[in-house]
Amino acid sequence: MNRNFIYLLSAIAVLSSCVKGINNPTNGSLNSITGGTTATTGSTVTGSSTVVADAIKDSVYYYTKEDYYWADAIPDYNTFAPRTAANGTTDILALTNEVNKLSQYKINSATSLPYEYVSTNVGKAKYFYIDAGQTTLRLNAVSGDFGFGRAYRNATDLRVSYVNPGSPAANAGMVRGSQITAINGTTSLNNDGANGTNTAFINSAMAGSIISVAATKPDGTKVTYNLTAAIYADNPILKTQTITLANGKKAGYIVFNSFVTQATAKPLLDAAFAKFVVDGISELIVDVRYNGGGYTETAQYLLNLIAPATASNNTMFTATYNPALQGGKQLLLKNQLRKDASGTTFNYGQVDYSLTSQTFKFGSTHPLNLTRVFFLTTGATASSSEATINALRPYMNVQLVGGTTYGKPIGFIDIKIGTYTMYLPAFEIRNANGDSNYYNGMTPGSSTYPGYATADDLTHDFGDSNEGLLSAVVNYLNGGVYKSNSTSTVGVQSIGSQNYDSSVIDADQFKGMLFQYPKHK
Structure with a gap:
């Protein structure tokens, strides 16, 4: 040795x-x-x-x-x-x-x-990266930032992609779909790629403590937002809505933006799905277009809310580690001390990484009587979001609408070293059919992932009847054909380019999957 x-x-x-x-x-x-x-x-x-x-x-x-x-x-x-x-x-x-x-x-x-x-x-x-503390805050539903995302509609059109509830941006009235025309007085915001000076300027400004953003709202109103970064509770649900279809039936729509801790997400998800039950929805649209992942326990909880009764007590997914860990040879991981949900201290060396222990099953309670589900996706849809989509595929009709997802069937072990956390790709997550073959992403409308491929609509707010991805699904439910109501596709980049630009300019958005409380001896 x-x-x-x-x-x-x-x-x-x-x-x-x-x-x-x-x-x-x-x-x-x-x-x-x-x-x-x-x-x-x-x-x-x-x-x-x-x-x-x-x-x-x-x-x-x-x-x-x-x-x-x-x-x-x-x-x-x-x-x-x-x-x-x-x-x-x-x-x-x-x-x-x-x-x-x-x-x-x-x-x-x-x-x-x-x-x-x-x-x-x-x-x-x-996948692999080193974090200095920002990810931990986000996963624990605490953000210390301005509270808005940004993405390019095309090379010269930078937009607000989402606004976190309760954030400085939300409190100032910022809305998704607004065109950003200047940041800190600088109007040179054209997309110049991952290593460009404009990208560096924007990311540096977003990392600061104060920012001035000049924007034009979707209704044409011009406004300047002077924001101060703040710590706020992160609500992962950005929008819920019940939509009445042409045949009188109803569809539930939920924008779920992050798999934060189950303790935070559970009451919010429970309230949303309870409303769907009361409203009598028969279709469900889950918008994860910017959801980069998070805790698998929260994914499991969401999966049980969506899954049909036929999935009850059957395999949800399996986390597959390398042969050494499966064989119990995790010598170094004993140095990684954590607390479980009951507050008991354990170490990662005590976790059983065998396939038997790392196979997770659906529960027996599923509030919605669904046979299919629609997911809205982009290149920022990653990890736990993809695992959720993949876990449902053996049990129901899963339709994807939007852009090809990020492609991350790999989950992390969080390794604390000094003041840093290393997010180490440590397991591959497979559905009940043993499928994890989406390293290049899930492409809507392909033979493997039925649905409809279309670019993200960055000109309308979530839930707007003319928003491109949502309207495509509603039109399909009403008439059997995917068709977007949005007129904002003129001049829009290709789906792949648009997704790339989003990931570059919003590079601080977490893309990962990990267990908050891994099963231990």
Whole structure:
């Protein structure tokens, strides 16, 4: 066994429990992995910032080598050389460059490209990433931002894609579909790609504490929003509505934007679906066009609300980990301490990663008597959203309307290292038929995913009868043919380009899937 690995077992325990900044060590000793003499199991780390940064780089490598879904493709320590493999002007940039490099080793035989290949930003990880705390806030339904998303309708038309309830943007009256004409007085907002100066400017402005946004609302009103970023409770349901169809029957419509904690989502979902039951809906439209995922427990809860009775007590999905974890060889994960739903402390080494333990079933209570469901999608529809779609396919008619989804049948283990959280792709999620083959996304209207392919309509608010994706479904329910009421398709980019632009400019939107409370011994 590599000497550095032995030393790292205790070093990881140190880094995993460190609550101070990595450049603010106070006691103990960690020089075992700098050429190697001793290690410590103290609660904090001492040494120069370079020593601690190297320890974190090593930890990133070793967790990946053990727990990554494609760990079999990761080279040995000396070959990869984590301390010199990737550098950056900041610690987080260096770590991001490291995980980007680690992500490119496993090749998808179907494409001859890495599973984590991103065509528009070659070398960047599609899934794997390092977080400095923002994701944790979002997953726990707490946001500290302005509260609106943005996406390009075409190369010169930047729009508000959604507004979070209770956010500074919502409180100021901002609405989806508004055209953004200036940010902080700058009107040069044309799309110039992932590495462009305009993209960098917009993302920097969105990361600030104050912002001025000049916009034209869908009704033509011009307004300037002066916003201050704030922490607010994140409501994942942006809209619910009951629509009366031509035949007198009713369809429920819900915009579900994030799989936040089940504790937050459950009462909100319960209220929405209780209203659908009272209204007597016979069709359901679930809008997840910007839902990048979140906790699988919340996905399970939503799945039971949607599923037909025929799914009761049958397999919902299986989380498949790498062979080492399935075999109980998770040596490093014992250093990752968490609390379960009852407040009991456990560690990830106590989790049973076998297929038997990681097979999840539908419950026996399903409030709606549905035989089909419609999902509205774009390239920002990812992970838990895709897993929800996929889990229902063996049991009911699932129709997709919109753009090809992101393509992420992979879930995370959240690994805490120093002050960072590494979202490590660790399991593949498969439905009852064993299907997880959507690495390139789910394409509406294809032979595999029936429905209708069309670009996102960024000119109307959610629930508007003329909004492109929703109206296409309503017209199908009324007349048997998918047709959009929107007249905003003139000058709109291709579906693929539009989805790419959305992911670039709204890059802070979480795309992932993980268990909040994994089953443990």
